[in-house]
Amino acid sequence: MRIYFLGVAGTAMGNAALLVRDLGHEVIGSDQAVYPPMSDMLKDAGVEILEGYDAERLRELKPDLVVLGNAFSRGNVEVEFLLETRAFEFVSLPEALYRFALKGRRNIVVTGTHGKTTTSALTAYLLQRANVNPGFLIGGAPLDPERGWSVGDLAAPFVIEGDEYDSAFFDKRSKFIHYAPNVVILNNLEYDHADIFRDLQDVKRTFEHLIRIVPRNGFLLINGDDENALSLLPVSWTRVYQVGLASDSDLRIENFRTTQEGSSFDLVWQGKRWLSIDWKMTGLFNARNAAMACLAAALSLSDGSSPIAFEAEGLDEFRGVKRRQQIRQESEHRVVMEDFAHHPTAIFEILGALRNRYPNRKIIAAFEPRSNTSRLDIMREPMLNALARADRVVIGPAKQRSSKSVVIMDTEALASGLMERGVEAVASRSNDAALESLRAFCADDNGNQVVVFLTNGSFDGIIERFLEAN
Known part of the structure; x- marks a missing residue:
């Protein structure tokens, strides 16, 4: 297929375009301003980048599908052309990701107000270190893994950053609703995105919708120290594990301390010591990111009965994500x-x-x-x-x-x-x-x-x- 990405230079759109390119499709994209490093990454992969927007140019390209970034709305000349002519099928980015990458996969969807990019990168990295070849799509620029996208083995889990922001101007559902979750990480929940959510209850509502589509054989991993997240419980139709400092958490973070090199802490699974971690990342919030990533990776490779068999190798070498500390x-x-x-x-x-x-x-x-x-x-x-x-x-x-x-x-x-x-x-x-x-x-x-x-x-x-x- 020839697939046209409208707004290809953004981090999420660019990584998605590269993912689709790796699946064997011809990818072309347009954007108003195109800068390194994304411009270089796209060009190196053979993705043609067209600057500016031109309806006649789009007509001549004759794409099989147009993927619209959520930054675009009515008034854009290419959007208006698509609506007036209905010449080519168009979809939101989340819908395209489901169609090309997520359908039929065991998907780990990383959500929450904070920590999505780091936790997504860390989950994919841990799976790689466990000699699994996961698929992944990360919304930032990770240092580990060494790039923000991978098709991976189709039988392996797919890790995706699940944003609660809306999908497109014609689809106001949160992006993560499209992602067919098997494992959901809910890192935290606060009022954010004031341009589309009226209040905290509005934000909670969209997370409730996500939780409703986690299957019975899936998992919900939730921050056991976050009152807003916990208010979404109980959930009767899927397995729920709490992660945090609280004494009743299934996965507890213990003995956290800041070190000269970063921080150290222990992870205890239902009363049994699982991992002792000494790494370069700082802050209790990053310890929680690590706990979530370790548990999600472990559960995605098992039936959930004994996640502590997962060794979580390489945490001490994890370099993080650009623009995060x-x-x-x-x-x-x-x-x-x-x-x-x-x-x-x-x-x-x-x-x-x-x-x-x-x-x-x-x-x-x-x-x-x-x-x-x-x-x-x-x-x-x-x-x-x-x-x-x-x-x-x-x-x-x-x-x-x-x-x-x-x-x-x-x-x-x-x-x-x-x-x-x-x-x-x-x-x-x-x-x-x-x-x-x-x-x-x-x-x-x-x-x-x-x-x-x-x-x-x-x-x-x-x-x-x-x-x-x-």
Whole structure:
């Protein structure tokens, strides 16, 4: 088949295009702005990338199928052409993934507000280390496995990051509803994606819909310390295992401690010691990611009666995912990190982990309120509590987008609130100004700093500019 990806340069769409290419299909894609590394990966794989959108060009290509990214809506010239002519079949990305990769597979669907990418990568990595050749599709850029997609052996499990965001402008169901789960990991559950969910109950509802389609021979792995997640129980039609610190968790995390190299902890399965882990990742949240990944990998290869037979080799060598606690630069006096954290809870956790790992260093955070949730003023108080874990904070501008009905975060008020708590803070009118403020904060003492960029976007390129000047 000739398959056309509208919006091919995004991480998820690009990895999916490469997955479909590996299945033997001809893949062509278009996007408005195409940059490395995804542009290089696509070109190296023989995927033709067309810049911009052109209805006549699409007509001439005559694809057998068009896959629409969820960033596209009415008004795009290629979307309008598809709707007016009905010349070619079109589907959402999740529907395409089910059709080409997930149908008939034993799928591990990794969900939750936080930790999806790391847990997905870790689950696939553990299966590989167990000499299994899993299929997988990861929404970020993992260091382990060495790429974000693989068809794998058709008889092996398929690991996929299950996003609760909607599928397409014509399909408002969450993406993960399409993924035919056998094992569901529910890492945590909070209010997020304020552009499509009205409130926490709305978010819970879509997770309830996912849980309804886990089969009787499947598994639901749920965070036993998360009240929102636990509120979805009881579930009578499938096996449920709780993972966490709680004494009644089926898989308990015990003896967690931060080390100079990362962290260490034990995993105890229903009272029996299973694994002792000493690895490079920091933070209790990453210990939970590891626990979920170990259990999911074990259950996907067994009937569930004795997961502790799974040895989970290679955890000490796991390198993580780009933009998740990624050290971009390190010297005697300064560590520069980049992290995808943009939700208040994720920021709270990452700053706490850095505080524990670097107790004698000053933590300087640069935060870009860019996501549809983090830029809203309803998140100002939770964001204040999260960012207060840093010593100094630079806040980028919260930009108004198409909808005028939302109240954008008052970043000046956020900075004032931080200063009232003893945190040096500045709200910048532009990201260029944020870079200058960050440089001033870094030059104002003798070093011994951890600088962490917190954004789910590019921060207008100031991360690279900061690194180049140091």
